[in-house]
Each structure stands twice: as C-alpha cells, then as structure tokens.
Amino acid sequence: MTLPERPARYWLMKSEPDECSIDDALAAPGATVPWTGVRNYQARNFMRDEMRIGxxxxxxxxxxxxxxxxxxxxVASGVRADPAxxxxxxxxxxxxATPDKPRWLLLDVQAIRxxxxxxxxxxxxxxxxxEMRVLQRGNRLSITPVQEQEWAAILRDCLGGKAAGQSN
Structure with a gap:
C-alpha cells in the first residue's frame, strides 16, 4: 500500500553568504549544495522529520x-549524516558524534533562481x-517553516511572480 503524497511544504533556510551564497549554490554542479553545519536540534528535527524532496x-x-x-x-534530497x-x-x-550514532544531519538544496x-x-x-517565524522576536533558527499563504505572499508581493511548482 502506498501512502498518498503530502502537499509540498515551504521553508526559510539561512546561510551566511561567505559560507554558501545563492550565487555559490547556482554555480555548484546541478545548482545543488549540501546544507551543512546545522547545529540546533529543532532545525535538525525539521530536516529529519518534516522536510521532503520538492x-x-x-x-x-x-x-x-x-x-x-x-x-x-x-529540497533536493533526503537527510544523511553531516560529515563535518x-x-x-x-x-x-x-x-x-560517531558514524554509528550521528547527531547532525544535512540534506541537499537545489537553487532555482x-x-x-x-x-x-x-x-x-x-x-x-x-506571523512569519523569521520575523518573531528572538527567533534565531537557521531553518523555519513558512506557511503556504506566506510563501504565496512573498512570491506575489515581494518578488512579483511564482516559483517552480507554485500553482497559486
């Protein structure tokens, strides 16, 4: 029995541009980079439990x-141990952390534009x-969920368009 596909979710992922900028991601093979260095349990758990390819x-x-x-x-891959x-x-x-009991994970992110x-x-x-998480006082998480209506508002009102896979 196969489970029905869940609707796509949306995320805000922070990167310091001197470590990996959007330009670096676009220049990488397949425009895809491993999202390394996540060292917060809540952000790690988002990757492990909630983030899916696409x-x-x-x-x-x-x-x-x-x-x-x-x-x-x-999101371009499932999670795996962060070798760093x-x-x-x-x-x-x-x-x-040990190879048989890793504490930290990564996944691949593919830049679209x-x-x-x-x-x-x-x-x-x-x-x-x-109500967007990144705008809340004291929020310092490197990965936060973005609600579908927030995603749509950013694309429509701030960026004036749609992203790949966006139907609204």
Whole structure:
C-alpha cells in the first residue's frame, strides 16, 4: 500500500553568504549544495522529520550587512549524516558524534533562481507576513517553516511572480 503524497511544504533556510551564497549554490554542479553545519536540534528535527524532496525553500542570507531572502530553492534530497561533525578540523566538529550514532544531519538544496534581496524591513511591512517565524522576536533558527499563504505572499508581493511548482 502506498501512502498518498503530502502537499509540498515551504521553508526559510539561512546561510551566511561567505559560507554558501545563492550565487555559490547556482554555480555548484546541478545548482545543488549540501546544507551543512546545522547545529540546533529543532532545525535538525525539521530536516529529519518534516522536510521532503520538492519542498520550496526561501534561500536567506544571514550574518551579513544586509540579511534577507536572496533566492528560491527546493529540497533536493533526503537527510544523511553531516560529515563535518566527524572532522576535528571542522568548525562544525562534534566530539560526541560517531558514524554509528550521528547527531547532525544535512540534506541537499537545489537553487532555482536568484531574486532581488528582500530585506527584513520589507517582510515586516506586509501584514500577511506578521506571523512569519523569521520575523518573531528572538527567533534565531537557521531553518523555519513558512506557511503556504506566506510563501504565496512573498512570491506575489515581494518578488512579483511564482516559483517552480507554485500553482497559486
């Protein structure tokens, strides 16, 4: 018995552009990059338990002078162990992680297109986005869910179009 497909979900994924920018992702083979370095359990659990191939991604530049949405992407793989956790030379090394019991996961993200930069102030100016997780006080998660109506409002009102797979 096969289970019915679930509707696509949407995510905002933060990356520091000096580690991996939307331009880096677009230049990668197949425009696909491994999303490494997630070291927050809630963000890891989103990847492990909720994210699926084909889900939409707002590619967000953070930790830079002008943070904001810089592109549209999609989840391109299931999860697997993040190898950086096993590398003592890596900034993301975790001495408690072992290959038979990894603590940290990654998945691949495929860039679809670069967009103009949609800054936080612009997101905050839209009433339809008032409840968006990235705009909530104290939110520092690197991966947050985006509601379908938020995704549609960003594409329509901020980016003036549709992303691949978007039917609204």
């Amino acid at each position: 889900d939409g991604v707002l590619f967000y530049h953070s930790g830079c002078p002008e943070p904001g949405i810089a592109g549209i992407a999609r 956790q096993f590398d003592p030379a890596s900034h993301y090394y975790d001495p408690k 670069k967009t103009r930069l949609v800054r936080l102030a612009e997101l905050r100016a839209h009433p339809a986005l008032a």
